[in-house]
Amino acid sequence: MFVRGLKRKCFDGEEDIEGTLAGIKAIPSYNLQRQSLLDMSLVKLQLCHMLVEPNLCRSVLIANTVRQIQEEMTQDGTWQMINTQSTGQASLDRLVSTDILCRSSRDPAEGKHVPGYGTFSKDFESDQAQDSSETMSTASSVQAPRNLQSNMWEMETPQENKGNFQKSLDQIFETLENKSPNSVEDLFSEVDNSYYDLDTMLTGMMSNTKMGHCDSLETFSSPTNTASNSNCKSDLNDLDHIVEILVES
């Protein structure tokens, strides 16, 4: 999944990296894993928001994890680097990249430095160096959680609920709107149309998140959560509409 030959370890086992790789390779690996954790947490938060009765304790714990990662990235200086760069098509990457973390098995013969994007990568410019798109994409993701957090706890009315969620989603998509028409078209021309089916994308992600991704946990049995999947789908159908509007503009 990561650098070829790198024995993929679970995130917190990083101190166990057993010299199969040079110390230098360990550092981007940590950043990548941290980024993946951030993505996964954001998806979890978003999905929380969509479900009928989000568990407040779980949401608070995930939000705190996101905050912790952000703080560490700020201290690292990774966060500052992001601010100065344009996000490019990174915002779309943001939503997809959780897929990286959540796939259960990798083809080790991939050979690329870049993790496969799976079904979404067909026409995607996944040839870009992973690192740069990684760092760029963090910008929108960090903006998203701020909005998400503020909007997430308030569950007073369903209208507010939907409105808030649309706001947070708008945040994620706003970078698209800011693009000049030419670049937007360029952007979209290379992307597979199925990507815009937010429904399939996020539910695909959701089913992927259920599977253990670590090599050692291939037999991890996942709790199937079809009920929440269907809840997601019904809410996401609304979002299809939003995405279509953006595409047409």
Add this chain to the structure above:
Amino acid sequence: ADIISTVEFNYTGDLLATGDKGGRVVIFQREQETKSRPLSRGEYNVYSTFQSHEPEFDYLKSLEIEEKINKIRWLPQQNAAHFLLSTNDKTIKLWKISERDKRAEGYNLKDEDGRLREPFRITELRVPTLKPMDLMVEASPRRTFANAHTYHINSISVNSDYATYLSADDLRINLWHLEVTNRSFNIVDIKPANMEELMEVITAAEFHPHQCNTFVYSSSKGTIRLCDMRSSALCDQHSKFFEEPEDPSSRSFFSEIISSISDVKFSHSGRYMMTRDYLSVKVWDLNMENRPVETYQVHEYLRSKLCSLYENDCIFDKFECCWNGPDSTIMTGSYNNFFRTFERNTHRDITLEASRESSRPRAILKPRKVCTTGKRKKDEISVDSLDFNKKILHTAWHPSENIIAVAATNNLYLFQEKIN
């Protein structure tokens, strides 16, 4: 059968109540020893079944309110009837369970089949007599304590004064009087003025077993606060604050999540309390706030799997824990239908499995072992083979004997110490 969501013995241990995801309560009663069936003592059979909560719909928020029973707590028995409190996310109900083994016959105004008698046919008065009938156990709702919680109720606890009880949700704790349903008193409120600043929630709360002014509540940050209701009306200021300093060497992004306390239970003596977080159980001395006196690792082999457990949400599972009668042994659940008991004096611990294969009636449970190193011995099970869908979240220990109740998803297992 539905997924069991709570298990609780009553004060004598003769009754065992379970609540499930469908809002039902099933009460089991211990069989009395009889000459014809000398081994029957210790067996529990169904005593009463009733629907405690129904699914509701909150029209204002457009949200469904689950009927799942989160907690059941018995009241001490004061007359022939039994009383228990059961709660879902929003509403607490007081149920009366009573036996009826006689019925009255010979009414004046109605016939035996219930039809009203013609007044002109009543020529004399008679006194109705009581005749025996088959035992019937009735459950009737006596009080409904509603509309006091905005967030999901996670705990209820009956006070030692037997007149009041507390109910706790994610951000608030309310005090009720058992006789009063239209009013409750807020005693803890940790909701921030600005919800964006919310960082911590209440995860469990319990009254002290003997001091009716004292209660504790645990948080998602791994802290426990002990409050004294005599000090102020609103107990936002704690009297004692229990927190173990973090071990910097084991810090990870999951540290906070795994430190979140899922259950807190006072010992029967009232001297200690026990907390359960994701990987361990800790015993605290109420007189020492800076660290627990005992720590037991429940499934330390999961520490390297936290990333995956976060991914599939297992890291958010809320395990409960319980004390035995003399407070010498503690028990808690794990995955793969394993549950663990820890003897405090001898530091012996045992892992057992609650499954059909290993639990034939009267069979002795074989201790299980999880293999953590590469070389798996015979009869050991490797971490990768553990079934994370089979989780034992709810367990209960008989108040005075060595009988334990273990809920494994939708099955209830009862185990007893072998008497030679």
